[in-house]
Amino acid sequence: MSWIDWTVLISTLLLIVGYGSWKTRKNNNLEGYLKGNNSENWMTIGLSIMATQASAITFLSTPGQAYESGMGFIQFYFGLPLAMILISIFFLPIYYRLKVYTAYQYLEQRFDSKVRSFTAFLFLVSRGLAAGITIYAPAIILSTLLDWNLQLTCVIIGVLVIVYTVSGGSRAVSLTQKWQMTVIMGGMFLAFYYVIQSFPSNIGFADGIDIAGSLGKMEIINLEVDPSNRYTLFSGLIGGLFLFLSYFGTDQSQVQRYLGGKTLKASRLGLMFNGLFKIPMQFFILLVGIMVFVSFQFNKPPIIFNTSAVNIETQKNAELQAIESEYDANFETKKDVLENWDSNNSASIELVQTLQKNQDSLRATYKTTMAKIDDDYESKDSDYIFLTFVLNFLPKGLIGLLLAVIFSAAMSSTAGELNALASTTTIDFYKKYWSRSDDEKTDLRASKLLTVGWGVLAIVIALTAGLFENLIQLVNILGSLFYGTILGVFLLAFFFKRINGKAALIGAIIGQLFVLTLHTLTVLDYVELSYLLYNIIGSFVVVVSGIIVQISINQK
Known part of the structure; x- marks a missing residue:
């Protein structure tokens, strides 16, 4: 990289981190640290929600996914708008009425502390692992293609996130995510422009779409009903709906983003903003990958993209x-x-x-x-496709900006995760079982220390992680292993008023064991099943098991 690229990269990252730390330097109580004193408007909430989900994996893996498999991945998000509507109707009013810090506090009021703790524990496991992956994913690719030290890259990303997350808490995360999304989308639009410019002079954007379509890359809708196919209209609408209901409705990394809204209306508008703009955003990122595919029809691509693996x-x-x-x-x-x-x-x-x-x-x-x-030799190299194009075809300065995009995306999603992990640990475990005082300063200090602890753990996981096929799939699989169970517990709480805590806990344990067993059978090729369906199956098993257990309890 040139000195111009280094200057753009370092300046962008330091400005974002410095801005978030400075704007939130006066947070001195637990409510301000964990909920931002309910001061966020709907636009900040919407952008923060999108930034938490859109990790660096999104901007590295998604174009590569489109390059190799086409536009079909967009179907994964088709259940999102309906999920946003259902969360706004059923979940949000309850959270606001009870004034909870975490989603899991509600479960104790509805069931008991055991159900609350078990569900919060599942969240900590799934999100704790994911936080390490969101650091590792860009680090492994950047270090490979740029010949950077992998361990040092992981540590730099992790430390930058810890600095402003610890200093300003939830509000620092939300404010920095707003600017990170601006940098991210600005960088992607510039990348798209230069991809089109790499075409021959007689080939325009419309011709590129024709070429991609002729080569089978523009097939958006798949109407097959195939449980083993991850990306069909059926999987997206049904499996995606349950995944997004659980992720946005019960995962604290997302719940915390809209719990800090000024009003219930602001939080609803933020969710609707996400529901309306997430699909076009993902469509555009996939389209960037498709245009890279077209560019490589005229500019010879390497026979393998991850040459450092040789x-x-x-x-x-x-x-x-x-x-x-x-x-x-x-x-x-x-x-x-x-x-x-x-x-x-x-x-x-x-x-x-x-x-x-x-x-x-x-x-x-x-x-x-x-x-x-x-x-x-590691044969899976789709995660390296987009960055290979960036390094070879973008002008000086813009390469630094695109690398800043990747770093910003890694930081934004990791910051949201660390903030949520610390909040859940503080509220659902520390203050519930260990804290002997209601002293604000003591609790605030504990929350900051827990944020540092989760940050260090995420770095450790990143340093010990191994590359797994396509990285965006790994994060979605990790979520699907636990989200179905968590959503099932919340469905029992919302819609089955006669189910008590004991039945809900047993149902949750049965559901989680069932999903883990099913995934093991899928990995061993005894069963062919899309991981998106884990969310439906897990929720269904928890609800049915909870009902059956409650009936048996009533009959005793």
């Missing part, structure tokens, strides 16, 4: 060289056809489709051969 000298291996030579020749032939693109010429479309299949096949064969030669 531990052998490929030039000395005749089999690999033969595959690469065939790959190069295939690309040049396809490029010649595409430079004279005519969307009405069916013969040229079929030829391009055949050549693209050959290219994909050669790439897969190359990876398979690499894996045979090198046991440590």
Whole structure:
């Protein structure tokens, strides 16, 4: 990177961290630290909600997901608007009426302390692991492509987040997230512009869409009812609905964002803002990946994107060289056809489709051969696609801005998670079981120390994590393993008034064990099931088990 890129990167990050720390330096009580004294407007709430969910993984993995699999991933979000409506109707009024700090406080009032603690514990496990992944994901990719030290990159991201999260609490997180989203989306629009500029002069955006469509990348809706397919209209509307109900309605990292609203109306508007703009945002990020795919139809992509994972000298291996030579020749032939693109010429479309299949096949064969030669070779490299384009095709200065985008996204989501983890630990465990005093300063100090503790743990998890296929899938899987159970408990609390605490707790334990067993069977290939359906199944098992247990209790 040039000195200009370093200047842009460092200046952007320091300005964001400094702004959040300075604006919230006077927070001196627990309510102000954990809820921002209920001072947030609907726009800040909406942007903060989006920033907490949109981690660096979103901006690294999503374009790569589109590059390899097309636009179908957008279906994952189709259940989001309905989830926002249901949360605004059923969840929000209860939280505001009870004036809770965490979602789990309500469960004690509805059931008992055991149900509250068990559900809060599930949240701490799932979100604690996810916080480490949101640091590790950008760190592994940045360190790999830029030859940075991985451990140092993880520590830098983690320390920056800890500084302003500890100093200003919930309000610092919300204020910085607002500016982080501005930097993030500004950077992505600039990246999109330069992707289009990388096309040949006779190929415009509309031609790019035609080319992507002809090569099967613009298929948005999949009407199949296939439980093993992650990205269908069915999975998005049903599985996504349950995932987002649990994530936005019961996950403290999101609940805390709108509990700090000035009014119930402000929080509802913030949620609606997220429901309306999240899908277009994800669509745009996927479209960036599609346009990168089109650009690489004219600018030869590497046969593998994560070249640092190669531990052998490929030039000395005749089999690999033969595959690469065939790959190069295939690309040049396809490029010649595409430079004279005519969307009405069916013969040229079929030829391009055949050549693209050959290219994909050669790439897969190359990876398979690499894996045979090198046991440590990591063949999954979709997370490296977008950043490869950024480093090779963007001008100086803008590379630094795009790296600031990735860092900002990592920091915004991690800050929201640390703030929520500290809040849950403080309110649902420390003040519930250990605190012997109502002294505000003591509780505030404890909350800040817990924030530091969770931050250090997140860094430790990041330092010991391993790369897992596509990183955005890993975060969603982690959530789906626990969210169904948590949502099931809240559904029992909201809609089944005759269920008591004992039945709810047993139902929750049964539901969690069932989901973990189901996931194990899926990993071992005994069952084919999309992880999105874990949310439906987990919720259903908790509710049914709770009802059955309550009936058996009543009959005794």
